[in-house]
Amino acid sequence: MREQRVMEWDGFTLRSSLKPRFAQARDRLADAARDGDWAAVADVLGERPEWVNCPRLESRSGYTPLHQAAWHGAGTATVEGLLAHGALRTLRTNHGERAADIAARRGHHHLAALLRPVVRHPVPPAEIPVLQGHLHRLIRHRAGLEDGSDLATQHALRLPEVAALTELAHPVCWFPVPGMYGGFRITLDGRELAVDSWIRVIGGSERTDRVTPWGARLQEGEALP
Incomplete structure (x- = not known):
């Protein structure tokens, strides 16, 4: 029987908590997502897929790559790629917005269905x-x-x-x-x-x-x- 995948929640927010090479790689991921450089995002996530839900270290916005994709109005293939890596639709920024909320606010309606949170295990x-x-x-x-x-x-x-x-x-x-x-x-x-x-x-x-x-x-x- 195939072992089910367990998501890793990476809680690091401080640069001082990471070795310099990991902090630099996190910076590359955050910079690439901010700039809409999805090829560079894919390169980093190819090596560290557990970072897909990580915001920038010491971030004020709390934007993950999926939030950035929603902000940019990235193509559906890009968003599907992030979701395949395990990007979470339910995560909120430091201002309380989910990726779906950001896309709607910026008029990126082509992402509405993809970013709509899917709840598989309901809790009141x-x-x-x-x-x-x-x-x-x-x-x-x-x-x-x-x-x-x-x-x-x-x-x-x-x-x-x-x-x-x-x-x-x-x-x-x-x-x-x-x-x-x-x-x-x-x-x-x-x-x-x-x-x-x-x-x-x-x-x-x-x-x-x-x-x-x-x-x-x-x-x-x-x-x-």
Whole structure:
């Protein structure tokens, strides 16, 4: 049986969190998308397909390549290529716009059908931000440091969005956390999330916690404070 693809949620936003060569490659991707150089975008994504949903490092707009394609009114073949790489239609910019919203605002009606979000695993809309809030609390708790801070905040990571899981054929994402030597495998399970996490350098660190609309429940059975 063919193993189903798991989306990687790349949460890096700070240049200082990446090795220079990776930061430079991210810059090339962002510059190419900004300039509408879709051949250059394809070249970078050919090597790093997990960056398809990444905005520019330290971005003020939060535009991903798909948002830029919507802004430019790129051809349908270009947009289809980004979607084939795993571009998410549900992602919003820092101003709350999805790619479909940007295309509509700029009059690029030929992209309307392609960019319309497709929800494969419905969750009541009012519950999505609630689940997301509990998930983010759990991530910060699990990635916590002895001084009371946490690795997600320390690196200003862009944390996974629950809406993104609703549009995936296989509603699972992997979220690596720098300094944790591991990360989180997040699975949308109906109206709940199963959150597997581990730290590779610590034996027996694997655990599964649950996130529901009513809060995060730790593997031990207690609620996350």
